[in-house]
Amino acid sequence: MTTLLEDTKRIAIARQLAEMKALQTLLIANDRVLINGISDDEIRQRLQKMLEQDEKNLGVLETVMVQYGVKGEIQKSVEQGLAAIQNQMESSRLTLFEKAFQQELLKHQQTMTGITVHKAAQVVGADVEAAIAPLHTINFESRAHQEQFKGILEILGVLELTGQEPDQGLWARVEDAVAALTGVVGSVVTRTDDEMIIRDVLLMDHTKSDILIAEILQSDDPEKVQEYFGQLYKDVSIHGLAEEQVVYPALRPYYSHTEEIVDQTDGVIALLDELKAADPTAPDFKAQIKRFRSALREHINQEERDAFPILRNNLSHEQQKQMASDFKAAKGRIQDPKEALNLQDLVSQRSSNDRYKGGFNPMNHATFWERVFQTKAMINWVEAIVFLVGDRFIRDALQTEPLMNPEYSQIFYGLVFIIGIAYWWVSQDITRNHDIVRFGILAQSSVFAVLAYHTLLGSLHPLYLLSGVLDLTFAILFIRFLSANASSPMLGKNL
Known part of the structure; x- marks a missing residue:
């Protein structure tokens, strides 16, 4: 029987992502504190732009966490440390220069944490690397923010020491530094403003499943096979459950073969349950994985060939974006052990769910x-x-x-x-x-x-x-x- 391993390395990355989210939330709060405390129009405009990017990057980070598929809990010590920093930032004990300096340090911490997670993903598996790819956006923009904070700190520091502004030309040097940074890393950064439509989110899931199956087939280590299959089982099951909650109801009014796709989802998850009971060291295990891959690919091909164009042609761009958000939220609820039933219970319950068995009611569309x-x-x-x-x-x-x-x-x-x-x-x-x-x-x-x-x-x-x-x-x-x-x-x- 295939044991669904919770690999310690994957859990460690999940915990790091949770801590990055907590830090990103603190960065947003600090942006607002600095905007409210600074009177210089140029600095305020730059901080406002940073705030907008930080808020967007929080959405990117939430997407990464859902796509990664493993929930992590922030360590108590980290949580307490961030709370202490927030108290300092909101108090009058620190000068504006000191608050800006603290924010620059936090930006550096976020950048290095993101880079470390990316490097760790390369060690753990290609599926993890694919799931966390959008972190490049946060890493890049946090690094660019650091360059801008150098200029902000120079102005605030000189003002605090002398009561006068520094020589002109400062922002030109900052822009040159940001431009140089863009030239170095911009071409390899996956830029996204979290404006993904439902097609983009589903394609990310499809790609990750393909990678996990390839890793299973290429590995001769039974423990790694169990780890990869455990992640595959969770990803595909959660993907299917979220599709039934969000995607299929939207597709049904426009696509007469929706039931066929629903049946394919049922078949794919049934095959997963059979594989879960199989021995990963058995000679025919990888042959069973290949049969599963064929069934999954048939479902994916029909979805990408038929469903994607139908959704694109019948829903507005805003509706497709909202559906992507709702799909990620549904996955997050199912992944969360605090709010969801055991995944296997949810999978077993789906067969008795009559949500899609009733007749078509136009008033629901x-x-x-x-x-x-x-x-x-x-x-x-x-x-x-x-x-x-x-x-x-x-x-x-x-x-x-x-x-x-x-x-x-x-x-x-x-x-x-x-x-x-x-x-x-x-x-x-x-x-x-x-x-x-x-x-x-x-x-x-x-x-x-x-x-x-x-x-x-x-x-x-x-x-x-x-x-x-x-x-x-x-x-x-x-x-x-x-x-x-x-x-x-x-x-x-x-x-």
Whole structure:
């Protein structure tokens, strides 16, 4: 039976990544402290740019940790040390120069830690090296920040000692140093601003799985085989579970073969369970791994060939980015031993999960609601134009009373036209502008009530009530939309 080893080297790297995340969070807090304390516009602008890059790099680091696939805990001593530094930075005990100097030291620490993790990954395995590749971005930008802090420290130090600014030309030297650094390492740095779409995240997982399988097939060390397979089992299982939570619901409305991909995922994880029970020293173990690779590659090929273009063509770039974020979050929840059930329990539960066995419900998908709002917008426009132009002729033909003064009716139908524009605006991004939807519910319900009153108790022709019934129908649909969005945020974010 294949034991799923938690290799100590992998755990050590995971712990180092957790500590890097804690340090990156401290760097962001320190950036804000320095921005608030410094009056020099040039320095403030540079610190603001650093803050933006540090916040982005925190997202990059979180992506690396999810892709790495092993959760690590920060050491208590490190946590206490960072807390002590934060207290110092937020206090008045240190001068601005001393605070900037402390930040430069922390930037150096983050750079060297990132480089060390990268070198350790080269020793542990190619799959680890692939997973932590985006760390190059953090390493590069932290190093560039150090060069800028040299200039900041020179200005603050001279001001503190003499009350005067240093000679001009300082920032030109800093820019030259950063440019030289870019020339040395920029070409080998994997630059990313954590703007990945779902395709990018899935491809990273696919690449890592290919690397792990290759490492298993190339290794003759049973212990290393167990280590690599343990990571492969976790990565592929978590990937499949996260896809079922995030990707497949988004794909289903546009792809008739979604069930086929779901079945492939089931088959791949079933093969993994069989391999978990196998002996890695058995003569046919690597042959079984090759069969697993064929099944996995069939699934990956169909996903990359069919699903990726469908998602790209039917979802906006922002929706694809949000789906990538939700996919990483789902993986993080499953990986976290504090919040998730045992992975094997989750895998076994998936077979009894009826999430994907029910019929297709269009109200669970954003496209349906986009069409609803667009349809109501066009109805408003048609009604407004027809009644603005021909209200008198329609009333004469139906021999019915006017609902309101003709001057007021022009204002009313002008508002109807404008509300139609608002509905179209909502359809462009159904995650926003829900106050317009709530106003629409109130307005349409009121129109129905007024028309029903004048039809039943007055002399208004019943044909006018059809417009009110239509408004009431859309009011009910809008209520259903708000309810669906509240109970399933994925509706607005991913679809």
